[in-house]
Amino acid sequence: MSAPSLPDFPFDRKIPTGEDRERLVCRDCGFINYENPKVIVGAVCTWEDKFLLCKRAIPPRMGYWTMPAGYMELHETAEQGAAREAIEEANAHIAIDALLAVYSIPRISQVQLIYRAKLITPEFSPGPESLDVQLVRYDDIPWDSLAFPSVTWSLKHFKEVDGVSSFPPFQVPSGELDRLRESGSRKYDY
């Protein structure tokens, strides 16, 4: 889920006139290529009392489990992006119900918009980016084999508002990013 870096040509990193921070400026034409945070869109998807989890077929965290989520694409709404990811990763069709969480992760310059959704039918299968897709009960979630901290947060936050129809979206749990950094974990880059 880490963003690509630009090649070191033809851009120089410098502060353009009238700006307050370094930008990527083309040394030939002066064009400024603004780098901004990326949006991740995803959804905790359920069928009855079970959660849809996908085993990642690609790095990072290949072999670990996640809800369907990925980079938001141009010219789609966040909800359309979350529904697209469920199709791409799990061949699952979902109905979005609420915005569960907005997780800002400044170290990797991501904003994750995670929705709450129901499967429209209990049909699903691994897409090209998944090794396996399963519906699992909350008590059977493989907590130690989840791909990213935000997968854990999302599933726990889902549980906190289970049955609640109207609520403000959750944020990154207080102290979590400091805790992850202090634990020295580099596996997620959070």
Place this chain on the structure above:
Amino acid sequence: MSAPSLPDFPFDRKIPTGEDRERLVCRDCGFINYENPKVIVGAVCTWEDKFLLCKRAIPPRMGYWTMPAGYMELHETAEQGAAREAIEEANAHIAIDALLAVYSIPRISQVQLIYRAKLITPEFSPGPESLDVQLVRYDDIPWDSLAFPSVTWSLKHFKEVDGVSSFPPFQVPSGELDRLRESGSRKYDY
């Protein structure tokens, strides 16, 4: 608020192996420069019963009024970005209270995260991107001179939850984007 386009060199637009849509691929080194939606962060900021509005000193919509808002930068949270914009555009220090709205605007590939905030002190002045900054009562808002549709939506949505502490964020009002397109308005590119 429109995103920059990349120069037409050294990138070609083509579908990389294993992907399903065109990307910008460097014709020299094969690097893929992913283009993704941009996040706008902003806040409806109040002092007592008045709203902080900034008169834009820069295009687009120079001379029109907006709440403080702008592109989210790398390595900040959405809330930090909204607070930064209030400082940059209005020299105003704010305390964020709630996520008021998440507006997806697919035509211009933006996700706008608009917060509800209070001024910490009633001190403010125009930053370099503002011609003027004012505190105005709701009934005195210059509706015909607002810079973007999302400024109008944000102020109206604020009013709908005035005094409500906990609520889900608003979305683009139903039918608004169709209405803007049908009206033939190109001035905002929504």
